Amino acid sequence: MSFLTISHLEKAFGSNLVVKDFKLEVEKGEFISLLGPSGCGKTTVLRMMAGFERPTSGRIRIDGQEVTGLKANARNIGMMFQAYALFPNLTVADNVGFGLKVKGVARTEREARVAEMLDLISLSDMAGRFPFQLSGGQQQRVALARALAPSPRVLLLDEPLSALDAKVRVSLRNEIREIQQRLGITTIFVTHDQEEAMSISDRIVVMNAGIADQVGSPFEIYNRPTTRFVANFVGTLNTFSVKVEDSNLGKVRLAGQALTLPGGFASSGPEMAIALRPEALRLGREPGYETVVMGRIEDVHFMGSIIRLRARVAGESVVMDTFNRADQPPPKPGTEVEISLSGKDAIILRG
Amino acid sequence: MTRFFAWSALLFGSLYFLLPLVGMTEFSLKMRRGEYSFDAYRRVFEDPRFWETFSYSLTLAVATIVVGVFLVAPTAYWVRLKLPQARPFVEFVTLLPLVIPAIVLVFGYIRLYNTSSWLPMTGSAFGTDILLTMGYTTLALPYMYRSVDTGLRTIDVATLTEAAQSLGAGWITILGRIILPNVMVAVLSGAFLTLAIVMGEFTMAALLNRPAFGPFMQLLGANRAYEPPALAVIAFAITWGCMGLMQLVTRFSKHERAKA
Structure with a gap:
């Protein structure tokens, strides 16, 4: 029995089915990303886990407990929002301590926990500040500490990095991952940014039109996609x-040019479609590659x-990617080049 | 040239509002023949009925504010959170007191709750006070609802609610610790408007025969010469004091500065 089990989850808004037969098993301490374009139902799945939406059918179990019918405030779940959602009237310390106060944790214990949490996000010297006095990245770190303070069973992250600028986004996502691993907390992360999902997840659930298309490690998802989507x-x-x-x-x-596709993947028809990632194509004649084709450079993005x-x-x-080398300027548009490729790198497209 | 007209408009406006006030104040100081004095004010303050009616109205004002906040804050919050489609309807209902005269309301009350009715509220002084408080709450509804609703607009009600829920908070905690503190300035401005309305209200108190400040002012105005303007000046001072308080509260609540 997995730590978090979602079975046959469905959600309809009116006649519009936004989540269809969603299944997922999550082990304790795993970091799972729900990845998909906007409107694919990933946020709805997360909100059903949090208890903000009631599933039309299906069940959610956390740590052996059936939570499907439970109210949001009885689930012991930590959540981070895209819009930070810090309480504007409370200081940083009071924000972090809010969940503990609601639980009725004694003052001294609460203060110790708040100090520990602020230390975790390295914002100890900001304890007395109000949210409006912090930058976006700091606010979101406080939101993380606030969500973690009551020791939730599951941490839910609803696109927490989308409102931040690029640099903060990368550093905060590494920080989230680091803290998640240190605490060993089961985490579900919703994002539409594939780079974000691939860089920090143990497993990714790619969603499309309310369906979980593929579940797998970032390596599997990227190299062995099972659907065209x-x-x-x-x-x-x-x-x-x-x-x-x-x-x-x-x-x-x-x-x-002849190519050999990996074991028995070729279709029986006279023609088929294969796909190659940009990094599977190599400029020039490379040893170890199966074949060489000719191409004409159209565009160069450094x-x-x-x-x-x-x-x-x-x-x-x-499109092909090559690493920059100081002694080798990129080819100019219009030049004829040799491109090496191999059948074993091919992704066979089906569906 | 535009500047000249702007200044003259401002001057004209100021005179239009200030001259009557100055005239009234001046007149209220002329009780003693040939010199200015505070005799009229002393007379007002010495009158035990002034203190009785003033404290009575003040008590009712506080009660009205409490009832109003408890009625309006959860309603406006709920409408924003769960029933946005009901907003036009709720706004219409809260505006009704501006259309329905107080006298109609109070006659309705008397008819519904008289001593021979199913709920004889007018049978006792306390019952009548409750009735009066409810009436005042109705009168203040448009102002209270509007200011609280405006306050709620400045915060992300839905997300804050969900954040608090995920941290284990129930509805009362969410309203009391998160929503109300964040719209406190709006609630206070509604409260001060309510105070001003209740302190000056005449119709309801007079027809329900309760010793409120409004009827006292009317009584004094009908029988004396110098005391009524003195009373009016006092009433103005109270109102302006309230407005000043409103500003102070805004200034002192730290997290509100971000919005300004």
């Missing part, structure tokens, strides 16, 4: 149409450590 939503994808030569051996031809090139290969516009 997941493949397209997570990361960038170059799709090629290939001619099937031998479906049993996985032999196909891309622009006349992004610092990575150079993103757009090239035309076999009639398709493809």
Whole structure:
């Protein structure tokens, strides 16, 4: 029995079914991200876990306890919101101590816990300040401490980084992950940002139109997407149409060049679609790669450590990433280049 | 040229409002022939009925504010949180007291709650006081509701409620510790408006025959020459004092500064 079990969860607003047959098992201490475009139902799932929405059907169990019918304030769950939602009339310390006060924790114990929490987010010297005196990042850290103070069973994060600027977003997400691992708290994180989800999660649930399309580790989701939606939503994808030569051996031809797809993935039809990630295409003739195709550079985006090139290969516009090297300037648009690729990197698109 | 007109408009406006006040104050000081004195004020303050009616009205005002806050704050909060579609209706209801004259209201009360009715509220002084408090609450409803609702607009009611819920708080805790403190300035401004209305109200108190400040002012005005303006000046001082208090409270509540 998993620590958090969601079974056959459904939610309808009127005749609009926003969450369909959602299933998830979460182990204690896991960090799970719900990833998907806006309107895919990820926030609704989170809000049902928190108790803010009542499921149309299905069940939610936390730590062996059925919480589906329980009110939000009886679930012992910590939550962080996109809009911080700190209480404007309370100081930082009182905000963090609010949950403990509601629980009726004695004053001395409460103060000790608040001090511990403020230390955790390194804001001890801000205890007496009011929320409006803090920056967005500081406010969100206080919100994290506030959610963690009453030792909740599960921590729910509803796009907590979306309102912050880029730099703070990265540092705070690392801080959240670090604190989560230190406390070993089971965490569900809702985001539409794939980079965010992949960098801090143990497992990712990719959601599309109310359905959990794929559940897996960031590595699996990125490299072995099971549906076309997941493949397209997570990361960038170059799709090629290939001619099937031998479906049993996985032999196909891309622009006349032979490729071998990983074990028995080739379809039985005469043509099929395969996809390659930008980093699976290598500029120039590389040892260890199966084949080389010709392409014409169309566009060069220098992004610092990575150079993103757009090239035309076999009639398709493809994107490829190469690392920057100080001794090797990127090719100019219009030049003909050799591009190495391998069948084993291919993602087979189905559905 | 525009500046000239602006200043003259301001001057004209000030004179329009201030001259009657100055005239009234001046007249109230002229009780003693040939010199200014505070005789009229002394007479007012020496009158035991002044203190009786004033404290009576003040007590009722406090009761009205308490009832008003308990009625309006949860209602406005609930409407914002759960029934936004009912807002136009609730606003319409709260505006009714501006359309229905107090005299109609009080006749309705007397008819419904007279001594031979199913609930003889007018049978005892205390019962009548309750009736009067409810009437005052109704009269103050438009002002109270509007100010509290405006206060609620400045905070994210839904998210704050959910945050408090996730921390284990129930409805009473949420209202008492989170929502009310955050709209305190709005509640206070509603409270002071209520105070001003109750202190000057005549119709209801007179028809329910209770010793309130309004009827006392009327009685004095009908029988004396110098005391009524003195009383009016006192009433103005009270109102302005209230407005000053409102400003002070806003200034002193620390977290409100962020909004200013």
